[in-house]
Amino acid sequence: MKFLIIPRRVLGVAIPKEQLRDVQPVSGDIVISECHNEDLGRSSVSAQVYKTNSGPDILPPLLDVRITGMAQNGMSLSGVEKVGDAFYAQSWWCRAE
Numbered sequence: 001m002k003f004l005i006i007p008r009r010v011l012g013v014a015i016p017k018e019q020l021r022d023v024q025p026v027s028g029d030i031v032i033s034e035c036h037n038e039d040l041g042r043s044s045v046s047a048q049v050y051k052t053n054s055g056p057d058i059l060p061p062l063l064d065v066r067i068t069g070m071a072q073n074g075m076s077l078s079g080v081e082k083v084g085d086a087f088y089a090q091s092w093w094c095r096a097e
Contacts (some may be wrong), residue, residue, distance in 0.1 A: 003030050003094040005049060007059060012088035026058050029096060037063060039082055042059075042079075047092070050073055062090055 004025035062079035074095030
């Protein structure tokens with residue numbers, strides 16, 4: 001399903017609400033699945049965003065993802081993302097395109 005996705009953190013630090021309005025949403029298909037993650041060394045539920053033209057991932061996958069909120073017009077996903085060699089908290093606000 002195609003969504004407009006706004007990452008709500010940068011390197012684990014929440015983006016202030018007044019700046020979130022200026023963040024350009026990413027458009028893509030979200031796929032949530034459970035699979036083995038080599039970085040964690042175990043199975044993890046992850047969310048990945050794919051471009052519709054089969055290009056590379058747009059955002060780093062969210063690992064140990066869970067739905068933390070849902071309404072008629074969208075949902076909030078929270079988990080951790082790997083940037084370089086470190087893991088950071090991340091949340092995505094996702095609304096149907």
